[in-house]
Amino acid sequence: MKKSFxxxxxxxxxxxxxLEEGISKLPGVEKATVSFMTxxxxxxxxxxxxxxxxxxxxxxxxxxxxxxxxxxx
Amino acid sequence: MNKYLxxxxxxxxxxxxxxxxxxxxxxxxxxxxxxxxxxLMVVATFGSLAMGEYEExxxxxxxxxxxxxxQDKAVAKSRRSIADLMDIRPDYANxxxxxxxxxxxxxxxxxxxxVITIKPGERVPLDGVIEEGESRxxxxxLTGESMPRxxxxxxxVYSGTINLNGLLKVKVTKPCSESTATRILELVExxxxxxxxxxxxxxxxxxxxTPIVCGLALAVAVIPSLVTGDWATWVHRxxxxxxxxxxxxxxxxxxxxFFAGIGGASSKGVLIKGGNYLEALSKADTVVFxxxxxxxxxxxxxxxxxxEGITEEELLELAAIAESFSDHPISKSLADEYKRxxxxxxxxxxxxxxxxxxxxxxxxxxxxxxxxxxxxxxMERVGVKxxxxxxxxxxxxxxxxxxxxxxIVIADVEKDDAKDAIKALKNQGVSRTVMLTGDKQDIASDxxxxxxxxxxxxxxxxxxxxxxxxxLIATKGEGKTVAFVGDGINDAPVLSRxxxxxAMGSMGSAAAVEAADIVLMNxxxxxxxLAIRIAKKTMRIIYExxxxxxxxxxxxxxxxxxxxxxxxxxxxxxxxxxxLAILNAMRALRIR
Numbered sequence: 232m233k234k235s236f237x238x239x240x241x242x243x244x245x246x247x248x249x250l251e252e253g254i255s256k257l258p259g260v261e262k263a264t265v266s267f268m269t270x271x272x273x274x275x276x277x278x279x280x281x282x283x284x285x286x287x288x289x290x291x292x293x294x295x296x297x298x299x300x301x302x303x304x
Numbered sequence: 305m306n307k308y309l310x311x312x313x314x315x316x317x318x319x320x321x322x323x324x325x326x327x328x329x330x331x332x333x334x335x336x337x338x339x340x341x342x343x344l345m346v347v348a349t350f351g352s353l354a355m356g357e358y359e360e361x362x363x364x365x366x367x368x369x370x371x372x373x374x375q376d377k378a379v380a381k382s383r384r385s386i387a388d389l390m391d392i393r394p395d396y397a398n399x400x401x402x403x404x405x406x407x408x409x410x411x412x413x414x415x416x417x418x419v420i421t422i423k424p425g426e427r428v429p430l431d432g433v434i435e436e437g438e439s440r441x442x443x444x445x446l447t448g449e450s451m452p453r454x455x456x457x458x459x460x461v462y463s464g465t466i467n468l469n470g471l472l473k474v475k476v477t478k479p480c481s482e483s484t485a486t487r488i489l490e491l492v493e494x495x496x497x498x499x500x501x502x503x504x505x506x507x508x509x510x511x512x513x514t515p516i517v518c519g520l521a522l523a524v525a526v527i528p529s530l531v532t533g534d535w536a537t538w539v540h541r542x543x544x545x546x547x548x549x550x551x552x553x554x555x556x557x558x559x560x561x562f563f564a565g566i567g568g569a570s571s572k573g574v575l576i577k578g579g580n581y582l583e584a585l586s587k588a589d590t591v592v593f594x595x596x597x598x599x600x601x602x603x604x605x606x607x608x609x610x611x612e613g614i615t616e617e618e619l620l621e622l623a624a625i626a627e628s629f630s631d632h633p634i635s636k637s638l639a640d641e642y643k644r645x646x647x648x649x650x651x652x653x654x655x656x657x658x659x660x661x662x663x664x665x666x667x668x669x670x671x672x673x674x675x676x677x678x679x680x681x682x683m684e685r686v687g688v689k690x691x692x693x694x695x696x697x698x699x700x701x702x703x704x705x706x707x708x709x710x711x712i713v714i715a716d717v718e719k720d721d722a723k724d725a726i727k728a729l730k731n732q733g734v735s736r737t738v739m740l741t742g743d744k745q746d747i748a749s750d751x752x753x754x755x756x757x758x759x760x761x762x763x764x765x766x767x768x769x770x771x772x773x774x775x776l777i778a779t780k781g782e783g784k785t786v787a788f789v790g791d792g793i794n795d796a797p798v799l800s801r802x803x804x805x806x807a808m809g810s811m812g813s814a815a816a817v818e819a820a821d822i823v824l825m826n827x828x829x830x831x832x833x834l835a836i837r838i839a840k841k842t843m844r845i846i847y848e849x850x851x852x853x854x855x856x857x858x859x860x861x862x863x864x865x866x867x868x869x870x871x872x873x874x875x876x877x878x879x880x881x882x883x884l885a886i887l888n889a890m891r892a893l894r895i896r
């Protein structure tokens with residue numbers, strides 16, 4: 232399943248790249264892209280694991296930068 | 305005592321200004337991702353503080369924060385202007401309530417088959433067919449075309465266009481999620497996921513760059529100091545090093561340029577699905593066209609009426625009446641041309657009898673006369689002496705009671721801008737323009753010669769087209785690309801095989817939008833040259849920014865190493881350069 236989310240508060244391209252790299256390395260993630268320009272995360276993962284992966288991604292985002300938040304569009 | 309008081313005051317101010325940077329830097333260290341611009345700033349200012357350069361430490365922090373503020377503003381503004389450009393999402397649709405009054409509802413809640421009302425001045429919320437009313441539509445948001453399009457009952461309308469002057473009742477044909485406006489928005493937003501090589505390079509670059517600069521700074525601080533013993537000077541120079549070397553200008557301006565280029569292109573009806581395609585398109589040296597529907601209109605029209613003895617109108621009328629009961633496409637072309645020239649409809653009532661010979665033509669009785677109308681085989685069948693036309697295309701011969709009256713030539717005509725399109729491509733430095741077609745040799749050679757194409761290949765099956773494109777890819781210039789332009793019908797394999805697949809979007813054809821890398825919403829071949837121009841401009845801006853930023857930084861680094869640069873210059877090389885790069889990047893949004 233592929234789904235996209237808004238990443239609130241992302242304010243530099245470097246940080247977007249960092250987040251993209253971090254989320255890509257999470258277990259269960261098939262592909263993740265974070266666009267600094269559109270403030271958007273596109274996440275691809277298996278259907279049955281998706282919620283789990285999304286939670287992990289949200290937790291990682293919080294850890295990297297408490298100001299950022301992944302929200303459903 | 306006094307000394308400690310000063311230090312205390314300085315520290316309070318320093319923390320007040322820089323707490324955000326400090327927090328971020330320490331959090332990054334905790335997360336094991338040490339090197340970024342926050343870290344550089346903290347080390348530089350700590351260094352200044354330690355050396356007793358209080359003013360400098362505070363000023364660096366203040367200026368850095370001011371710079372950051374303007375950067376955020378600039379980025380937010382560019383995000384907004386790109387978003388405005390693509391603001392085609394409709395807010396509501398009007399549906400008729402039980403008592404005939406209009407209700408505003410969310411377009412997502414409107415089901416296919418519902419009739420919606422679109423008032424003058426409103427945006428068309430969903431794709432549909434006009435049931436009632438006529439108006440003019442402003443399609444600029446979808447196509448960049450400034451001429452309004454006149455629509456009437458039975459015409460399709462597309463979401464995202466604006467209804468200018470008439471009240472329209474439209475039967476919805478697609479759910480909101482599949483409407484033209486939604487698809488375009490998704491496509492452009494997804495474009496940001498397909499990052500260009502330059503963008504990937506910058507991300508990788510930033511990852512190695514900061515640690516390397518930190519290492520260099522450490523070397524500048526330690527090595528000369530051990531030799532000369534002058535620690536103060538060299539540590540100070542090392543701090544300047546750190547401030548200069550923030551990679552901001554690159555990591556922000558490069559993605560911004562790509563996005564601005566894609567946004568600007570979409571405002572002209574050119575949808576580019578990613579920075580990587582923009583990059584590939586900027587290097588196109590070969591453009592391959594499909595013929596029918598791409599360079600030509602794909603509909604048959606009358607190109608010549610050659611009567612013998614009677615007038616052109618008379619000959620056209622005879623042919624149109626004779627063919628009026630046939631459902632062959634030729635019959636429609638004749639009727640259209642008759643209507644265009646005389647503003648009359650074909651009078652079917654005059655046909656007394658009608659007989660069709662498949663693949664040949666028709667024999668009818670009209671006004672008591674035997675009217676024979678068809679190709680050479682029909683003429684031979686009825687024993688009429690006929691002669692060929694010098695024009696290529698489908699020739700319809702007409703005879704009355706066995707006497708030859710002349711012929712009409714029907715052909716697929718070139719699009720109005722096809723000739724200019726090829727010329728414009730040449731001006732953009734495209735060295736090979738090629739046409740592939742399933743059509744006959746003589747027709748292909750006419751079109752190719754008329755348009756000024758370098759090469760053409762006729763009578764090609766779809767798989768031949770793939771092979772030909774592969775051949776062209778094998779012989780392209782070093783570092784160049786091959787673009788294929790098709791109308792999306794039967795072209796999918798070639799579109800995906802070429803380096804850049806460009807589809808004529810013919811607003812609404814989902815297959816074309818899906819298969820291609822770039823979609824031309826206007827169906828104009830000249831937009832290929834426009835797309836290449838946009839791609840080249842964007843890539844030029846990107847490289848300008850890369851070289852400009854790196855150049856200034858390296859220059860200031862060298863000056864700093866030899867003691868010719870102070871902290872002010874360092875701040876300029878960081879924040880100032882970043883601002884300039886952002887302003888330059890925004891130029892990609894503006895397309896003449």
